[in-house]
Amino acid sequence: MATLKQVAAHAEVSVQTVSNALNAPHRLRADTLERVNRSIELLNYRPNRNARSLRTSAVELIGYCVPSWPNHTHLVMDQFLHALCAAAERTGRHILLFTAPGGVDGMPTYDDLHARRMVDGFVLSQTETHDPRHGWLKEQDIPFVSFGRVWKQTTQPGPWVDVDGAAGSAMAVRHLHESGRRRIAFLGWPKLSGLGEDRLGGWRDACKDLGLPTTGLTVRCREDSIEEGARATARMLDTGRTVDGIVALSDILALGALRELTRRGLTPGHDVGVTGFDDSPLAEVVSPGLTSLRQPMDQIAEELITILTGTVNGSPVERLLRPELVIRGSSAPG
Amino acid sequence: MATLKQVAAHAEVSVQTVSNALNAPHRLRADTLERVNRSIELLNYRPNRNARSLRTSAVELIGYCVPSWPNHTHLVMDQFLHALCAAAERTGRHILLFTAPGGVDGMPTYDDLHARRMVDGFVLSQTETHDPRHGWLKEQDIPFVSFGRVWKQTTQPGPWVDVDGAAGSAMAVRHLHESGRRRIAFLGWPKLSGLGEDRLGGWRDACKDLGLPTTGLTVRCREDSIEEGARATARMLDTGRTVDGIVALSDILALGALRELTRRGLTPGHDVGVTGFDDSPLAEVVSPGLTSLRQPMDQIAEELITILTGTVNGSPVERLLRPELVIRGSSAPG
DNA sequence: GCGGATGTTTTTAACGTTCAAAACGTCCGT
DNA sequence: ACGGACGTTTTGAACGTTAAAAACATCCGC
Numbered sequence: 001m002a003t004l005k006q007v008a009a010h011a012e013v014s015v016q017t018v019s020n021a022l023n024a025p026h027r028l029r030a031d032t033l034e035r036v037n038r039s040i041e042l043l044n045y046r047p048n049r050n051a052r053s054l055r056t057s058a059v060e061l062i063g064y065c066v067p068s069w070p071n072h073t074h075l076v077m078d079q080f081l082h083a084l085c086a087a088a089e090r091t092g093r094h095i096l097l098f099t100a101p102g103g104v105d106g107m108p109t110y111d112d113l114h115a116r117r118m119v120d121g122f123v124l125s126q127t128e129t130h131d132p133r134h135g136w137l138k139e140q141d142i143p144f145v146s147f148g149r150v151w152k153q154t155t156q157p158g159p160w161v162d163v164d165g166a167a168g169s170a171m172a173v174r175h176l177h178e179s180g181r182r183r184i185a186f187l188g189w190p191k192l193s194g195l196g197e198d199r200l201g202g203w204r205d206a207c208k209d210l211g212l213p214t215t216g217l218t219v220r221c222r223e224d225s226i227e228e229g230a231r232a233t234a235r236m237l238d239t240g241r242t243v244d245g246i247v248a249l250s251d252i253l254a255l256g257a258l259r260e261l262t263r264r265g266l267t268p269g270h271d272v273g274v275t276g277f278d279d280s281p282l283a284e285v286v287s288p289g290l291t292s293l294r295q296p297m298d299q300i301a302e303e304l305i306t307i308l309t310g311t312v313n314g315s316p317v318e319r320l321l322r323p324e325l326v327i328r329g330s331s332a333p334g
Numbered sequence: 335m336a337t338l339k340q341v342a343a344h345a346e347v348s349v350q351t352v353s354n355a356l357n358a359p360h361r362l363r364a365d366t367l368e369r370v371n372r373s374i375e376l377l378n379y380r381p382n383r384n385a386r387s388l389r390t391s392a393v394e395l396i397g398y399c400v401p402s403w404p405n406h407t408h409l410v411m412d413q414f415l416h417a418l419c420a421a422a423e424r425t426g427r428h429i430l431l432f433t434a435p436g437g438v439d440g441m442p443t444y445d446d447l448h449a450r451r452m453v454d455g456f457v458l459s460q461t462e463t464h465d466p467r468h469g470w471l472k473e474q475d476i477p478f479v480s481f482g483r484v485w486k487q488t489t490q491p492g493p494w495v496d497v498d499g500a501a502g503s504a505m506a507v508r509h510l511h512e513s514g515r516r517r518i519a520f521l522g523w524p525k526l527s528g529l530g531e532d533r534l535g536g537w538r539d540a541c542k543d544l545g546l547p548t549t550g551l552t553v554r555c556r557e558d559s560i561e562e563g564a565r566a567t568a569r570m571l572d573t574g575r576t577v578d579g580i581v582a583l584s585d586i587l588a589l590g591a592l593r594e595l596t597r598r599g600l601t602p603g604h605d606v607g608v609t610g611f612d613d614s615p616l617a618e619v620v621s622p623g624l625t626s627l628r629q630p631m632d633q634i635a636e637e638l639i640t641i642l643t644g645t646v647n648g649s650p651v652e653r654l655l656r657p658e659l660v661i662r663g664s665s666a667p668g
Numbered sequence: 669g670c671g672g673a674t675g676t677t678t679t680t681a682a683c684g685t686t687c688a689a690a691a692c693g694t695c696c697g698t
Numbered sequence: 699a700c701g702g703a704c705g706t707t708t709t710g711a712a713c714g715t716t717a718a719a720a721a722c723a724t725c726c727g728c
Contacts, residue, residue, distance in 0.1 A: 001449065003684060014708045019686060029706060046449035050393065051684035053384040054713050061430070066416045075615070078411045082400045085431045094452070095431040096395070097419045115335065115380035117714095118428070227621040252619060262597075281409070282616070285586060287561040337714060348678045353716060363676060385714035388683050 002043040011039035063119035075280035083301035104132045145308040151194020159316040161303045166202030168293040168323040172275040173206035181245035185217040229256020251276035269332035288329025336377040345373035397453035409614035417635035438466045479642040485528020493650040500536030502627040502657040506609040507540035515579035519551040563590020585610035603666035622663025
């Protein structure tokens with residue numbers, strides 16, 4: 001494997017000149033630059049990243065902790081990772097994966113990776129209510145950016161990018177309203193997660209804005225499963241109240257709703273409009289297709305990387321992005 | 335951030351002694367070792383990985399190319415990544431993610447990562463028929479290991495780990511047979527993918543072994559979607575032949591089968607036993623739960639890392655692992 | 669008390685790059 | 699012809715670690 005030294009010898013210049021040819025080509029005289037470049041090409045030279053990192057103390061790697069999977073099913077994680085990777089690469093960086101225990105127990109792992117100079121900073125996701133990581137990293141002066149706000153916290157401890165769940169629900173409500181739905185229910189989650197409340201709030205506000213009823217139209221599911229989504233839908237329908245639209249907190253719950261509706265002889269899309277959240281691969285693959293709120297992964301990733309690698313100015317950057325309503329058969333005009 | 339030099343000064347030994355305390359503690363006298371360790375602890379010293387890598391020319395990073403998602407939905411990718419990461423960490427290594435164009439166009443990316451010393455080697459997955467990557471990497475003498483065999487190739491160009499799809503199908507068939515099923519259909523894929531043929535073959539052989547019929551019991555779906563699974567199931571049932579068991583090539587197709595059966599007033603598990611493949615998060619979350627063949631991700635990851643990081647002896651290592659049948663309601667005894 | 673074996677520690681020299689400063693050339697105004 | 703300004707190239711040192719060899723210490727047998 002060729003080194004700067006060998007290229008320098010071949011091009012009959014000093015080592016530093018070759019380095020400059022790569023990092024500051026404007027400093028070289030045109031003919032020298034060309035000669036050096038020819039040698040670089042000829043010897044198939046590729047800079048050794050470790051040597052570079054040692055000297056500059058920047059590794060161009062970004063740490064990302066792979067969520068341990070049993071808690072929630074991350075149906076869109078692969079999309080996120082792909083987008084994140086691609087965004088990082090556009091700036092010459094890469095993603096380093098690692099695992100860590102949840103909560104504060106995981107902090108030594110983050111610290112270690114940073115202290116050993118294996119990463120420049122972190123992208124956090126799967127943010128939880130009162131997530132301790134953000135505050136801890138801030139305190140240690142370790143660069144990071146969060147995909148997702150830390151809920152139930154007055155001020156955010158660092159820069160973040162998030163998707164506006166409230167706006168998403170509102171979009172779903174307005175969409176259903178436009179296709180003639182007047183009694184739109186919300187299928188939510190058990191524990192009052194910040195994310196859940198955000199989306200719930202958007203539904204409530206949009207309904208009020210449009211003069212639609214909300215009382216008795218909220219159901220909470222015990223867990224994020226198709227079965228629970230179906231049961232909750234059944235409970236809702238069993239109250240005897242009319243429902244012609246359902247905004248579900250997740251695609252999985254929405255699938256449950258679709259199933260229960262079908263079971264009762266109702267046609268999703270025709271009799272009841274249903275929407276989900278996250279536009280997981282499932283939404284496209286079921287029939288009727290599930291209308292869902294797609295997170296703009298590419299933009300999210302781009303912002304995350306830009307913020308993390310950008311100049312660390314004083315005030316933390318905050319970006320709230322709008323999801324995109326992907327309309328499919330489950331919400332066809334009734 | 336403390337360096338070896340500072341620790342050495344603090345412990346009043348030479349730099350090399352501190353290095354030895356970490357890498358070859360047996361060389362130190364007990365009391366020296368303890369003194370050095372105290373200094374290390376006190377100064378919270380963490381070795382700089384870049385310096386180490388520069389000297390030893392081993393980065394302890396393994397490259398993994400994130401599949402671009404639109405081709406197939408990777409419902410178990412997060413499980414795989416988590417397992418791979420965990421296995422790598424058990425050997426002090428980490429996973430570096432990157433993106434690359436498919437096929438031979440991606441090779442420069444692999445080459446570059448290796449040439450710049452950003453990774454020691456690669457784990458390949460999403461192996462395709464006649465995948466060019468393996469042969470190319472072998473030719474360049476770049477270490478790699480493949481999750482998945484290269485199909486339609488007489489000899490494998492390198493070490494691999496794979497799950498025995500044929501054995502999996504056979505397990506499913508035997509399981510259905512044990513619960514009284516006698517006419518077991520196979521729901522397959524469109525294009526004759528190696529993986530598809532492998533699983534199909536296992537079904538056929540097992541049926542023959544058990545004296546079960548196979549003629550007219552194979553259906554091929556055009557794509558991997560719930561809708562197509564349902565349509566194919568409908569086609570199969572419409573032929574008039576009795577079917578009391580369905581072995582599907584994927585969970586998604588199996589879900590389609592479940593839906594079509596339900597639509598026709600048949601009870602999956604009771605009237606027809608259904609099994610899927612890969613035990614994706616969906617299998618657990620639908621109702622009835624879908625019996626599926628779980629890939630032993632932890633073991634797969636462990637083997638991949640062991641092979642990749644192990645001594646490169648002459649003959650390539652090959653490991654064919656058995657999937658595990660996870661039994662749920664969809665195949666309850668009829 | 670000496671040669672040798674063994675155990676422990678230090679010295680020297682890299683690994684491949686970039687930073688900072690110095691050196692060298694060339695051109696210009698005076 | 700001289701000093702300065704600028705553009706280009708080289709020199710020297712450093713980043714933090716480990717490999718290899720050298721140095722030093724200790725113990726043993728004779």
